[in-house]
Amino acid sequence: GAGVSQSPRYKVAKRGQDVALRCDPISGHVSLFWYQQALGQGPEFLTYFQNEAQLDKSGLPSDRFFAERPEGSVSTLKIQRTQQEDSAVYLCASSPSGEETQYFGPGTRLLVL
Amino acid sequence: RKEVEQDPGPFNVPEGATVAFNCTYSNSASQSFFWYRQDCRKEPKLLMSVYSSGNEDGRFTAQLNRASQYISLLIRDSKLSDSATYLCVVTSYSSASKIIFGSGTRLSIRP
Numbered sequence: 001g002a003g004v005s006q007s008p009r010y011k012v013a014k015r016g017q018d019v020a021l022r023c024d025p026i027s028g029h030v031s032l033f034w035y036q037q038a039l040g041q042g043p044e045f046l047t048y049f050q051n052e053a054q055l056d057k058s059g060l061p062s063d064r065f066f067a068e069r070p071e072g073s074v075s076t077l078k079i080q081r082t083q084q085e086d087s088a089v090y091l092c093a094s095s096p097s098g099e100e101t102q103y104f105g106p107g108t109r110l111l112v113l
Numbered sequence: 114r115k116e117v118e119q120d121p122g123p124f125n126v127p128e129g130a131t132v133a134f135n136c137t138y139s140n141s142a143s144q145s146f147f148w149y150r151q152d153c154r155k156e157p158k159l160l161m162s163v164y165s166s167g168n169e170d171g172r173f174t175a176q177l178n179r180a181s182q183y184i185s186l187l188i189r190d191s192k193l194s195d196s197a198t199y200l201c202v203v204t205s206y207s208s209a210s211k212i213i214f215g216s217g218t219r220l221s222i223r224p
Binding site for chain 1: 147155157158200215
C-alpha cells in the first residue's frame with residue numbers, strides 16, 4: 001500500500017519567500033506529525049494533529065511557521081518569510097493513533113538562500 | 114543536558130562483529146521507547162519497539178533499564194547493510210510534544 005508521501009521533495013527558496021510543504025499521510029491514519037531535521041541531528045518535533053485538530057504546536061520555532069490539516073487527511077506546513085536557519089529536512093509522519101509506530105514520509109529538503 | 118542523549122559515534126566495526134550502543138533519557142515519566150534506523154538522506158524507519166522485559170528480533174536485541182534511564186541496542190553478527198544511523202526515540206503521551214529523538218549513533222560496518 002501507499003506510504004506517507006511529501007511534496008515537493010526539494011525546495012530552494014530565496015530568503016523572505018513563503019513556502020508550503022505538503023504531506024499525504026497513510027489513508028486512515030488519525031495522527032500526523034511534522035518534524036524538522038537539521039544536518040547531523042535527530043528529527044525535532046514541530047506539531048501534531050489528531051484528525052483535523054492541532055493538539056500540540058509547541059515545537060513550531062516561530063510564528064512564521066503554520067500547519068493545518070483541514071479535512072483530517074492531507075496536511076500543509078507553511079513557512080512565511082523564510083530565513084536561512086529554516087534550511088532543513090521537514091519530515092512528516094503518520095500513525096493509526098498517537099501511541100503507535102510512526103511511519104515517515106521521505107521528507108522535503110528545504111534550502112533557503 | 115539534552116533530554117535524550119546518544120553517543121554520535123561513528124562506530125566502525127568489522128562485518129560479523131557484535132556492537133552495542135546506549136541511549137539515556139532524563140524524563141522518568143517516559144512511557145514508550147523505540148529504535149529507528151535512518152539511512153543517509155532517507156527517512157527514519159522503525160527498527161523495533163523497546164519493551165520493559167527486553168525484546169529480540171533476529172540479530173537485534175533491545176533492552177530498557179528504567180532504574181538507570183537508558184535503552185540499549187545490541188546487533189549481533191553485523192552485516193554491511195546494518196551501516197546506518199540509529200535513532201532512539203523516547204515518548205511520554207501526557208503530551209505529544211514529548212516525542213524526543215536522540216541525535217543518532219552512526220554505525221559503519223566494514224568488510
